Amino acid sequence: MERRRVVLENNIFIVLSIFLVGGSFGMILFKETLFSAFSFLIAMLALAGVFALLNNSFLFLAQIMVSVGAVVVLGLMVIITLNRQGKNLPQEEHKIGWIFLSTILVLPFSILLYKALMTLNLTFEETQEGFGALKMMGEVLFKNWVLPFEAISVLLLSAMVGAITIARKDENLKKESR
């Protein structure tokens, strides 16, 4: 029974990681912005699945509701509003070459990160009952993390005000274009 559970978990992990890595590769390889955004959506959904695989049911919910439902869909709406396709997009003739070159440059850094992380503990222990569920998350959040939580609320408020201020039509710009 235990063995069957491990095999099942491994299979789910393989499927999710194919979607995750494939979605993120599609995101940087597609020329059309809308296709990139859809690949990114798939990657974020797969990431939510990985969170669920790690016994974090509340983060699974938060990832789907905030990252997928709000952030990516907001990005899709902006892309559709600007509506630049085909020839109107930036011309990138040597895109594959640049991606290849930067991959070679980033590779040593990835290997360094891998070697550093491999020194950590590698086997998962059994979790206690209710790990990652809403109740325990709330307890930890309001016992140890109250100040960061309040700071986040101030940050979100200022981000809202900043977004309105930045995106507002600039009067000077309008006069110049006339």
Place this chain on the structure above:
Amino acid sequence: MIAENFYILSIALFSIGIVGVVSRRNIFVVYMSIELMLSGVNLLLVTLSRLHNSLDGSVMVLLLIAVIAGEASIFLAMIIQLYRSSKSLDSDNFVELAQIEKGNQ
């Protein structure tokens, strides 16, 4: 399940994010690559919190998701503003802050 797979996955996400930021010129792809890097960090934090059986890392990820939402709103507002001023999505048009004006030299 072994933690090594999750480490490799999060490193892959972070590295693909860096590659996207460096090599692409479409400003939307740059924005999504930054989010991908943040997601890689999220995945690593969740893995470590599961590994140590403590929920502090997960709470940190919850706060980070809120930061990502704030970052997205500011970045999309900036994209709209820059698009209005230059009518293009090419990140090479957005170097005004990096350049010194020729008249002032």
